[in-house]
Amino acid sequence: MADIASTQPKGASLNLLKVLGPVHVWALGVGIVLVGEFMGWNYAVGKGGAFGALIAAWVIGLLYTCVAMIDSEVTSTVAAAGGQYAQAKHTIGPLMAFNVGLYLVLAYTMLEAADVQVAGLLVQIGVNRLNPAEPLGIYGPDTDHFWWAFTVFTLVSLAWLNYRGVFMTLTVNFIITAAAFASILILFFGTLFSTALGHADAALLHHDLLTPLPYGWIGVIAALHFGIWYYLGIEGTCQAAEEVRSPGRALPLGTMTGIITLLIAAALTWYIACGLLPWEYVGWDLELAPLYDAAKIINWPTMEIILFIGTLFSAIASANGCINDAARAWFSMGRDRYLPAWFGAVHPRYRTPFRAIIFLIPIAAIFALKVPLAQIITFSILSGLLNYTFMPINIWLFRKYWPVGTIRRGFEHPFHPIPAIVLLVLCITTMFAVYLGYGRQLLAMMAFYWIVSLWFHLFRYKYVRRADQFTMNWPKPQGY
Incomplete structure (x- = not known):
């Protein structure tokens, strides 16, 4: 019982600050995800061809629209740090809550590792462009250690930013996420009007580059695996529930505008990359940053610089948001004693879950430096999928125990239970898609x-x- 006796670490009784608005929720959700438009999604092209990847983008977009709708209702009502973990405590019970908490922590920590690996390798590519006479390996952790330094530097810098306060963290995220999204728009309009701007090399050639489904419909199903990378992490807006000033307004508004932003970005990304590059190259296992490569081939130095900065910003913004979300989930589990309560401490000055932030950084660093990118992405996707599979059960029980009208909700998602049914079917289908390519990792997880x-x-x-x-002041659940 020594653990219980020592479960009130210094700072544990402090609360997180309520300082965030809808713009910060948008910055958290979109900031985590937007890197998926710059890298990772292109592995879906290798699985199903260009059109297969487009179908996967819209099907998985439907999956995440259901996720955003369900999350907006439950999280605006269960306004507590931990997001889906806090929801599971109220609707199902401790064992499910423990697992959901782990799903969240691993999904965000693996995504964070992928982000900083991409950031490090991208900086190495930039150095290669400046010093072509001294080439360095650019395609993965097994080629050269030059990129390690920037990867570790990025992790440490973002950990410090998160340590110092959530308002500053997400304000920075808003700025760099907006800049990254703007780079996609600039590339899109630049290529769309390339002839008028005097850059014939930037012409889009979809008719010449695209082919029918090279692997049939089984390839389309397999492409669902990496189609998730367009949107993975939008559910992270839930982690801000305890730190927003008005949960009923900020969470639904930030989450729903976030998913709309990502649907637009996904369509633009596919259109640009598959119109400028052969689909075989886009889907190549060693293709790190397709939008940046698209900007390089059009012989437009300004556009190349813009996309280099945009890709780098997207990776940094995503890692920044992931540190925030993984730490909140880990902190919440410590505060509730699902993990040692030592992790449930709040910094007395900065009011952040500082121990949870520091503890998870070395784990992300090990995966970033030692594991190939596609495998890290798969680990993150699998944990995310398990979380999404929980959500239909969660909303069914939530509506059953506390029907509409019995408690105050910040948002009521329409057409229930259709979004829950669609989400469950798509999750099962995507699990099968993951099994086709990464069966061992799925079974191991x-x-x-x-x-x-x-x-x-x-x-x-x-x-x-x-x-x-x-923790919620609700009436007794119906049926009890």
Whole structure:
């Protein structure tokens, strides 16, 4: 029982600051995800061809629209740090909440690792362009260690920013995310009006470059795996629930405008990359940044610089948001004693979950420096998929226990239960798509979650105070 006796670390009784508005929620959600428009999505082209990747982008866009709608309702009502983890405590119970918390932490930590790896490799590519006489390996962790320094520097700098305060963190994220999104728009309009601007090399050649589905419809299903990368992380807006000034307004507005932004960005990204580059090259396993490469081939130095900065900003913004979200989920689990309560401390000056922030950084660094990008992306996708599969169950139980009208909701998503049914079907289909390409990783992840669930049941559950789990002032659930 020594753990319980020591479960009030210094600062644990402090609360997180309520300083965020809708713009910060948008910056958190879109900032985490926008890097997917600059890299990672293109692996879907390798699975299903250019048209297969486009179909996957819209199908997975529907999946995430359902996620955004469901999250907007539940999170604006359960306004607590931890997002879906906090929801699971109220609707299902401790074991499910523990697993959902881990889904969130691993999804964001792996995404963070992918982001900083891309940032490091991109800087190395930039150095190669400036010093062509001294080429360095640019395609992965097994080629050269030059990029390690910038990767570690990025992680440490962003950890410091998150340590110092959420308002400054997400204000910075808004600025660099807006700049990254603007670079996509500049490339799109620049290529669209290339002839008028005197750059014939920038002409879009969809008719010449695209082919029918090279691998048939099974390729389209396989492409769903990496189609997720266009949107993975938008659900991270839930992690800001305890720090927004008006959850009922800020969370739905920030989340729904975020998914609209990403749907537009996904369409523009596909249109540009697959109109300037052969689809075989776009879908190549070693293709790191297709939009940046598209800007390089049009012989327009200004556009190349803009896309280099945009790609770098998108990776940094995503890693910044991931540190924020992973730390909030880990902090919430520590505060509720699902993990050692030492992690549940709030910094007395900056009012941030500083121990959770610091603890997760080395884990991200190890994966960023040692694991290939496609595998890191897959680990993040798998954890995200497990979280999305929980959401239909969550909203069904939420509506069953507290029907519309019994408690105040910040947002009521329409057409229930159609979004939940669509989300569940698409999650199962995408799980199959992941199994086609990464069956071993899928089975290994499932085994991992079974093992940690057993550990929680046998060794950790005894420290959880069940009476403290229900933090919302709601009436008794219907049926009880």
